[in-house]
Amino acid sequence: MNFDLSPDETAFRSEVRRFLDKHLPDDASHEDPDFLESWHAALREKRWIGFAWPEEDGGAAGTLMEQFILKQEMATRNAPPLGSDFMGLTWVGPALIAHGTPEQKARFLPDLLAGTSSWCTGYSEPDHGSDLASLQCRAVLEGDEYRVTGQKIWTTLAHEAKWIYMMVRTDPDARKYRGITCLLVPMNSPGIEVRPIPNLSGVTSFNQVFFDNVRVPVDNRLGEEGQGWLVTMAALANERIGISESTEKSDHLDRLIELARTAQRKGKPASADPTVRRRLARFEARIEAMRLNELRHLSARLEGSAPSSETSLNKLLRGELEFEMSELSLEILGTAGLEEGPWQRAALNWHGTIIGGGSPNIQRNIVAERILGLPKD
Amino acid sequence: MNFDLSPDETAFRSEVRRFLDKHLPDDASHEDPDFLESWHAALREKRWIGFAWPEEDGGAAGTLMEQFILKQEMATRNAPPLGSDFMGLTWVGPALIAHGTPEQKARFLPDLLAGTSSWCTGYSEPDHGSDLASLQCRAVLEGDEYRVTGQKIWTTLAHEAKWIYMMVRTDPDARKYRGITCLLVPMNSPGIEVRPIPNLSGVTSFNQVFFDNVRVPVDNRLGEEGQGWLVTMAALANERIGISESTEKSDHLDRLIELARTAQRKGKPASADPTVRRRLARFEARIEAMRLNELRHLSARLEGSAPSSETSLNKLLRGELEFEMSELSLEILGTAGLEEGPWQRAALNWHGTIIGGGSPNIQRNIVAERILGLPKD
Amino acid sequence: MNFGFTEEQQFLRDSVRKFLDERASIPHVRNWIESDPGMSLEFWRELAELGWLGLTIPETHGGAGLGWVELTVLFEETGRSLLPSPLLSTTLASTAILDHGTPDQRSRWLPSLADGSRVGSIAILEPSDHLVPSALQARGEADGSHWRIHGEKSFICDIDRADFFVTAFRTGENDEEISLAIVDRGAPGVHTEKVPCLDSTKSMGRLKLDGVQIAPEAMLGAPHQAWPAVERLMDQGAVAATAEAVGSAEAVLAITVQYAKDRVQFGQPIGHFQGVKHPLAEMHVDIESIKSLLYYAAWSLEGSPAETPRYSSLAKLYASDAFTRIGVDCVQLHGAVGYTMEYDAQLYLKRSKWFRPMFGDADHHADRLAALRGLR
């Protein structure tokens, strides 16, 4: 057990810090297009947009530990993401690298790295939210085209994306995960209709996507027919370093502490109330546990262990923290907490972030069944 | 809605108060045999030991509302129970009154009222804790005797009782509740063995009882063969007024508040900490809710509604209160809370009181399935 | 002694429910809150005709002459429908005039409140949000037989709908020298501002008072001595809001129970899983417990006023904690759809956020209960 960085790691951290000093001004705005353009240009030059990708695919072949150091330094400095096409870089790129033909790589990877692509991913379907094995969106091969008919739901950013990476059923008779195939489909294909799903605050990031006899050239199939599940699992296994969640909660805690210090509650600063202080301390314990859980998981991965269900731990911790921290912010605000404002919006909108990774009950099942070996539902 | 007592009810309350003034000295000890003898003698004269029983069976035919008033006044004055044989008066008496032959009533009821009986009840069996329908303790009729063979567990006070009221299976082929029969068996019958089950503090109130070919005269059968379930349900339906639990928790809260006032915690009285005060206030809210839930339930019963699963509500509230209140007492005591003492013993021993009425998960199932109509497990 | 509702009360509940189910179902409510003024004025006039606006106003003043138990029934049902209306505000205003007004004031104000031609609200809290006398900084200066009020009032319900505000202000140097008066919306120096509220079925705002002149006949009760009246008004508000919360909580529980029965996942209705059914069972336990406390608190307002502070605090404390949890859990138990605008659970979640701080949050009432026990 040793939390000091090795000389190589220290050198890499210095390189990252120099990069950030140079390309990330203190006053940089994540909404400023000029800044973002120069930020992405600098990253491209470093080949850091596909940081973990092989060099022949345009990446920097960064190790897990380097990824961790890069992400941590970026988080500390509140840097914008490495690229603009989050879904494409996270899901589509790794799947292409593992299973794409040379032609497919040449066709799609450069756009991903250039930041000119915008992908969404189609996994969930109505009535089969968390149960991918039973997906029903159908694709039938006719000549050199698939005809896709069916629906996808909870498709993040589908209303803005140019392409969708989607799982379809090509063999309705095959059991469970067999018979699923992966297709890459332009969102402007005839027969695709996108219906936004506004969330409870009226904001749209989710969509329902309808496919009516959509033609997809067989060249757009990623991997073999019936291997869609394997292709996607390969992308999953190419694990990202999950530092963002604990850093995000840690920032959230800093802001909450600042609120407690400054907001008056019952005639005193909220932080004068030991109930408030102790709740903040308990948040700190769980957030720091999340960060160190991630580190332990990373260490195990560096030692060669397979990705495990331990990531469910932090998802559960995060869910409870989202709820409890947003409640405390509203309690501190008191009656003013029911007027509109940023804390109030956050207190409504966290629900979506929890659902994203599967409901807390699904996470509890994963821990109970896969880790503790308890009987399945 | 009206919480004032009617003139009749007020008159009865005055009668109870006069009785308590006369027969319950302020310094009465529940352990003093002389006091208990005079207390029971006075109750017998009033016919209040079998307060709700019909007059022809030696009772006072008290109404539900009178029972409530009596129990409430007794609880307020911390009176000892109405009789010494709790199990006999609660379970066996009502079952005898509903289903006993004249000979059985004459044989057993006078002893119950005289306080010379001591009964235990045999329902649970190993491996069938909460699932009475599947009980297996077997009774076979041979001539005018049953031969009983099997086991009972969690039999409260079996190591002190003279008689056991027990459910046995007389027809192994009948489904579920049919085929169960009720027997009244002397505990000194040959073939009965009692094995105490010490609890985690080393105290014995539960037992395991083994029956090996125990002979029970057919005259000791209560109700017809195969009607054991009905007999016991009749006793259950003769509902008691459940005032004791909220009164007990209310006393517990008073003592806890006194502890918070007097015990020093981190250099100040524990009650100086708003965290402690607010936890106490939340206990008060739930305890008062329990009391009023009982009253609402009583009101509904007085209006003629059937006994309902609503009693599970207070069992759940009680379980959480037992845990949280005992935890607060130990937290207030601080490190001294790990030395032996009454608060410490209470903090270990409450577990048994929860299990008694079925585990919290069973209670939640009852509420979810019977009241909300959700699917069964 | 009887903890049940009378046949008349049950009839009131049934007829309110039937009317709201027909005329103010959730689709109606969604239409109203998406358009200006966020409610239906036509529906409001119908409520007046049905007599709901004057439920506790004496018959001599055009009301029904009933009590707080009946009001509780009414608010449970309007809460169940999330009805957007100034019913709670105008009821508290009429209660203040009924409890503390002179016969002349009652005759002047109550009939117009009962028939809906006027709407009232209350203006107690200030930006500090603290419910103690010292936190009321709006100040009345004596001006002959009149008072002139300078100050700011916050968190006022139905700011845009009320014709007048029962307003608390300081008239002396000592903390508890508080007075109550009726401030006309149109009086010189009165400035109202609507503030967007997280729960669109409720309307909120603030009031600026710039030397507003108060005539002697607008003063409610004796000057300087209104703090107990303010406390009682907040208790009445806590009872009314808790009644609404009980109805809302029951409604969202019913929606979620139905969803748990209908929604199939992994080959089972999700209500089969204890991870779903047990939280729903706990919600039922909490709602029934809040009802017990609420009904006693409502009865005490007329039947045993000395007990009202304790029981209104017990009810509001329990409900503030529980409804918050119920709102969140019901959205969560719906899975992803719970988070969408389309499903109704989120409307109740927003109401639970509105409810929690109103008329004192959980900590306020917990501290008050501890103080009643002599702990401080």
Added chain:
Amino acid sequence: MNFGFTEEQQFLRDSVRKFLDERASIPHVRNWIESDPGMSLEFWRELAELGWLGLTIPETHGGAGLGWVELTVLFEETGRSLLPSPLLSTTLASTAILDHGTPDQRSRWLPSLADGSRVGSIAILEPSDHLVPSALQARGEADGSHWRIHGEKSFICDIDRADFFVTAFRTGENDEEISLAIVDRGAPGVHTEKVPCLDSTKSMGRLKLDGVQIAPEAMLGAPHQAWPAVERLMDQGAVAATAEAVGSAEAVLAITVQYAKDRVQFGQPIGHFQGVKHPLAEMHVDIESIKSLLYYAAWSLEGSPAETPRYSSLAKLYASDAFTRIGVDCVQLHGAVGYTMEYDAQLYLKRSKWFRPMFGDADHHADRLAALRGLR
């Protein structure tokens, strides 16, 4: 950077575990705690021979010269077995001498602690149970080059087993003028009293000091300046106790998981029901999270001492809350048998009660963390 255990550390864990499984299984532990002196003296000698008593004592003084990460491994495993022994006490005593003693003091005390011929403990807290300098009222009066201590010390682990006590006492008028000394059990004026403890696998008691004379060579560190040493000792105690708690919590979770797999009710193993499996999953989440905090805190003791106060508090805070809940839930999930003497879950429940207040309870550490953030 590496958050994993080395092969040597893993080997240490495996060998400790194997030895304890064979020689100190729960039936052994039950036998020991039911007889006098509540532990096995023979087993204790074996521990000494295995080198566990001097794990962090330098090799020059007869120890193994390892660090706090190895100690954490050892305590996790003794905690898993609920091993009744003064290992924690004597380790803290040797740590105090190692960290603050002179070369002479080290040479004099450490070898006998490493070989088990002497047992030490620490005596910091007093009846007020408050872990701040002002709460230490035991007072040392200067007596030539000696000190004389008058006072009372409470909540001392292994009072009946220790040959000496590392004792904190006041030597000046200012709050932080605290000194540390080694008080011999047999010295004139020392009175020990054993106090029955709710957890029979632990031994507790108090100490009365009636003018006990302290020679200069018994003083640890410079007089008046020992408060930081006391704080560090309590942090070391918190880390060691949390390591024990992690082992105990894992053990009772494993017992309960097994019970949930074996016990059939209504035709299913009870572990099939989410009402059982979800609490067990939450326990796993908490235990793993405590481990993460604990390992970092243990590493920090030598690797980054400035971070130790924060991380020992984070670990103890989380563990105090979670182990309390785990102890209770595991007994409850067993149903009625969990409540009996016969089943083992209750032994861990009692340990969880012991653990919670030791070396600062949850509120103490939460307040300290808030203070580290500048909140007070």
